[in-house]
Amino acid sequence: MKFRWVDISAIVLGAIWGALWMIVIGVLLMLVSGLIVSPPVAIATLVGAVAGWFALPLAQRISAKNTLYASLTVLLVIALLVLTGLSPFGTALGENTVYQVFALLVWAGLVGWSCGLCLDGYTSGSAKRYRMEILLIRVMKGLAFVLFTVVVALPFYVMVMTSLKSQQSLLANPLDFSIDLTQGVESLFRSYVELFTQYNFGSFLLNSAIVSVATVFITLFFAVPGAYAVARLRFPGQAFLSRSILLIYMVPAIVLVIPLYAVFSQLGLRNTLYGLLIVYPATTIPVALYMLQGYFRGLPSELEEAGLMDGLSRMGVIAKITMPLSLPALASVALYVFMIAWNEFLFAFMFLDDLDIFTLSRGVVSLNSSEVPRQHLMAGAVIATVPVLALFLWFERFLVSGLTAGSVKG
Amino acid sequence: MARFRAIRHIAMTATNHPLPPTHTGALAKREQRLAYSLLLPTFMVVFGIVLIPLLANFWISFKPVQLGDLRPATMLANEQLRPRPKAAGDEVILRYRVRNSSQKDPIKAVTMRDLLPPGLDVTLNDERCSLEGRALFCDFGTMDAGQRFNLEFPTMVHQAYLDSGERPRDVKATFTGSARNVLTSGEFTLDNFRKVFSSDEFWTVLKVSLYYTIFGTLGALVLGLFAAQILNTAFKGRNLLRGLFLFPYVAPVIAVAFAWVLLLDAGPGGTFNAMLMQMGATDGPINFLGQRAVPVTLFGLTFDFPMALTTVIAFEAWRYFPLSFLFILARMQSISTDMYEAAEMDGATPLQQFWYLSLPQLLGILSVLFLLRFIWTFNKFDDIFLLTGGAAGTRTLTVDVYEQAFAVSNLGAGAAVAVVVFFVLLIFALIFFKFSPQDDG
Structure with a gap:
């Protein structure tokens, strides 16, 4: 039998998937079940290679695909079990059997599925280079999918899970993120309860909310008239302003922090929330103005002119015509400014000394000491993250279109 | 010929009709006034909180000012009747203990005013005081x-x-008096700059800053490009994945930075190290955030691999790839598919299509993103400060500003470093605006 290049590539990609999924599933099994796992990557590579070779004819069939994939999965399971001597993840199957069997099935299914997906629609024939590149890109994309998802999600997973564990069990086995659900809700969320009852997190949350919402309103109050002027009115310096307003955003906060610290200390504004409410809008107004003026320009000016003809003042036009028309833009700018104010760290850290007026950023930093157990630090991080992530997911569509259409931020 | 005729035509109309007015009319003036009044609040805030502090920073950088000098010298007084009066007719002493709170600065023209309780017959024995x-x-x-x-x-x-x-x-007794305020006095010095430039550390810090900025920016861009590539095809759950990919950017920096610190911990309880050791990738725990350099031998050459710096760069790329991903994806989805279909017909392979069609189309947004991210990465303080605190060879210029001003308590030296930050930034900006392609992105 003569090997064609496509057989070789199918075997190679099968081997890659076998190994990759073994590592990923092995790590996940470890993190979820707390089982000590040493994934047999070499064996998985071998099994994967065979799977790739088997999947090649499968991918070209049109009928009865699903049954054939199912039998391929079964075959993979058996092969891995036999080759590893009934310990598919480096530990005997007897321990945590349910988890292991489930992981094994997922592994086999994913290997077969990935091979099939990569080889799908393959027909032998012309343009060898074209086909090779298609295969290469599919494998690369698949790898990128898995890697990106794992790398993005892992810190968040660790954050949430650590907040639900105890320091001792984390030190005993840092890979064990299994949650003991039998302990009851109260004990599971003990860190959160303690943060709110002993560490003042309720007031931190409130302070953060007040500062962020107030920043949003102050910013809009300043930026909407400004943006309208830049977008609609003719005056010397208009073109220059509309282009250069973002330059303000390039000024590093760290350069401003020393003079502001010095002056606010002497004015008695430093250790107050008012101090933050002066600084935050100053950094967000230029961006908000830039984003809004881009949107205002896109609105038909005839509507505003009609309003003017009917006797509205310019302020009336802004309030009654421009603002209602630009609600999506206002929402996205508001969300964006909220995000900046909520996540801001430097000024909160430099300005706030009193526990009563800490924002969440400042509060979580104060948990970062050896006296406070880790689960408290991570619970604090979760409390700081959840509101802003929830808001973001809720309004994602607005934010994404507003961000890319109008402006940018770093 | 046609063009010539057109020009003659314009010339003729110009002679027949008067030119449009060149001066500003009353209406236009009103519009200008309105525009300025609408922009005035914004101007005032930006001037007050951004531009004036920027100038004030220059001012402070030439001043011998320590963190403690921010508390100005004040007068304090403690008043009491000794011994405590028990009955009418008691002879007691009304005593004021007066002192200057500052151990450094004298206070000039000090006066004290106080309102005494009724029913006291005070004999003044000090010619500096008077009673009315x-x-x-x-x-x-x-x-x-x-x-x-x-x-x-x-x-x-x-x-x-x-x-x-x-x-x-x-x-309470109230005082007036004028103390020297080091911030407003006419005392200037070049010591801050001398101190900054003469230390060996400064050049290391500058180098680290550049490494961090360049590789952090490139990392975020390349990751963003990859992420945009994989999400450019439609599939089930794409929106979900897009939302997930934006998490690092949306979440507060304190949350993700501490999550990374715990994840990469080298001590017991460090998840990532435990994972690596379990997989047999390393023998002992790697101190990702605490180790300055690891000797690495490659092809017989040994060099020092900057461990902590690489980790903070990885964090930077991880945290900011969503931004470039978002913009690149938006640009990619606006490219028309006709070109790709034509290329497909001509037999261009996928990689050729990417290289010769996608990449040139993305060049504009990529250069804009590079510019913005470069400047923002250079300005970044929070990330490194929270991850390493500037230890283990990760001290950038921005972290140095904090260290000098608040850790060493020398505000003047911190401001001097901030001036350096500003000028380096100015140089970058000038270079970029000179060479960047004129593309809207």
């Missing part, structure tokens, strides 16, 4: 740094004092 009714006024002249003295006035207590219940401390 119940109002005590003293003029102490200049008080030296740390100077303190007591004023002791013999006092006769009347029944009215005991009845009124008002005590000397109920009304």
